[in-house]
Amino acid sequence: MAFVKLLTFFFLQLILVVLALDLATAQGLKLGFYKKRCPSAEAIVNQTTIQFISRAPSLAAPLLRMHFHDCFVRGCDGSVLLNSTKNNQAEKDAIPNQSLRGFQVIDAAKSAVEAKCPGVVSCADILALVARDAVSVIKGPFWPVPTGRRDGRTSILSDALNNLPSPFSNITQLKASFSSKGLSVKDLVVLSGGHTIGISHCTSFTNRLYNFTGKGDTDPTLDPNYITQLKKKCKPGDATTFVEMDPGSSKIFDTDYYSLVDKRRGLFQSDSALLADSATKTYVQQQATPSGATFSTDFAASMVNMGQIGVLTGNSGEIRKRCAFTN
Template identity: 65%
Template sequence: MAIMKLVFLVLFFHHANAQTLSTNFHRYSCPNLEGIVSRTTSKFISTTPSLAPALLRLHFHDCFVRGCDGSVLLNSTAGNTAEKASFPNLSLRGFQVVEAAKAAVEKQCPWMVSCADILALVARDAVFQIKGPFWPVPLGRRDGIVSRANEALANLPPPNFNITQLITSFGAKGLSVKDLVVLSGGHTIGVSFCSSFATRIYNFTGRNDADPSMDPAYVAELRRMCPPSDATTTVAMDPGSAQDFDVDYYSMVRQRRGLFQTDAALLDHSATNSYVQQHSTPLGSKSFFDDFAASMVKMGRIGVLTGRAGQIRKICSVVN
């Protein structure tokens, strides 16, 4: 009986460990992992800083569909339309950075590190390299082998969600109201196509009107930059500091200059509104950086595959 209990305990702890991410997961299997990924990411960000918000968005879009399993990286096949071909993902960029980091890792640690882990590291490094926050990335994810376009549509919150829908969407992924307002702060970097908010400035209620919650002067600015039906022009989500990771985004939201309805919606809930007000000055930068780091670690754990689930893909765009 004692031997059986011992065997049970060994198996139990092995299973528990297999389900747990750890910053030390690749300490022995790939000790230079983080340096390899950081150097590779830096080569891209140093010449094209706009890839930083793109890579952050790529990580977000991966985690919100099937969890952080690298499924957003998979290409469509003859019998399947993958997530990256779904409408919300058509503007995703940065795949080449993940592939380059994966190739560099494979040279030193073949078949050891998942694409999901590499994407999580690349997103962190890209943000840090444009002077954003740094956070420890727990590792040990496995790659998924399923990627479906319709699941992206069903799981990614669109830019016209109201605050109730946003809270529900984030809550379904185990993220709190605070995580919602903190992660929305990622809009401090990057750009958006005019088509993503065109209805808000041209035909909000179907009567050729603009969203009344938006600053009229800002509406006029956006209309000058975005003619009706414009599908190619991009505008900064945080005008004036779109390449700087800072708290200016919250200032814009407070001034009713959030680009999306999801930005404006942060003023419609007591907790999110309070955060916006408190962090809309430079004095809020330190706590925002700390909060963003914590929320990114939390987001990076959504629905992860561990142990023997999934696989370690050799090439991130195809299953083995």
């Protein structure tokens, strides 16, 4: 039986690799893109990521989120890494991105790769690899990362505001947002499962506790007992306190997120919204049952899909020398 399970696991991983190759070919990316020009690139990124995450496992969630926020704005081009300038406010300074952490991991990986292979490996690829490796270090799923992305030269604050899905989104808004990036409804519900790790500041959900419709009421879709618990932690106007998105296992990549959503304990409106659509609700309930869980494999596949959004390849963009600045 153990051998059969192991064989099944490797078969599923092989399918993911084949899918990644097919998708990557269409987008101009490929597995092992740096094999000739910088053969140690991915190993260097992996080693750097392990060094950071082994000391601070809580960085895995924000690094995963950073990759998501990069890809949803102008595509996976590293634009979220750029600093604002005197004449331009960059994505990094948009309110949804002000809580991003882990830029030092990207910078350290970039510096290490530059020391070995100057001007070869893009910041966009490093971010994609770091996000994967960070999740893997905390025993989450592993997925193939086709490389060959180039770095964008443009980063505009308003683009982040207009493109990032909001924690206050309803299911219609979420489906439209993901569809506009070429992602499916399944990708939506699967990638939402990334909330199984990480924390959130109270400001992202306190409207559900104190003033849901502007009349001092609470969100009727949220479990009343959970509301009581959250009110003990988050007072009105609290902008500094944070809570775990998946209480009790916020550092463990598991299916508990779906169990919470199924029990009406999803922290954000966008989490609760998954129960408002038949397809996403069915998936939530399937993953909430451990015996039927396919989340790990599904998440890997959806991350491959997300990593293809709007990539720059060939002669487009540039290879930045430093990730926070254009050349």
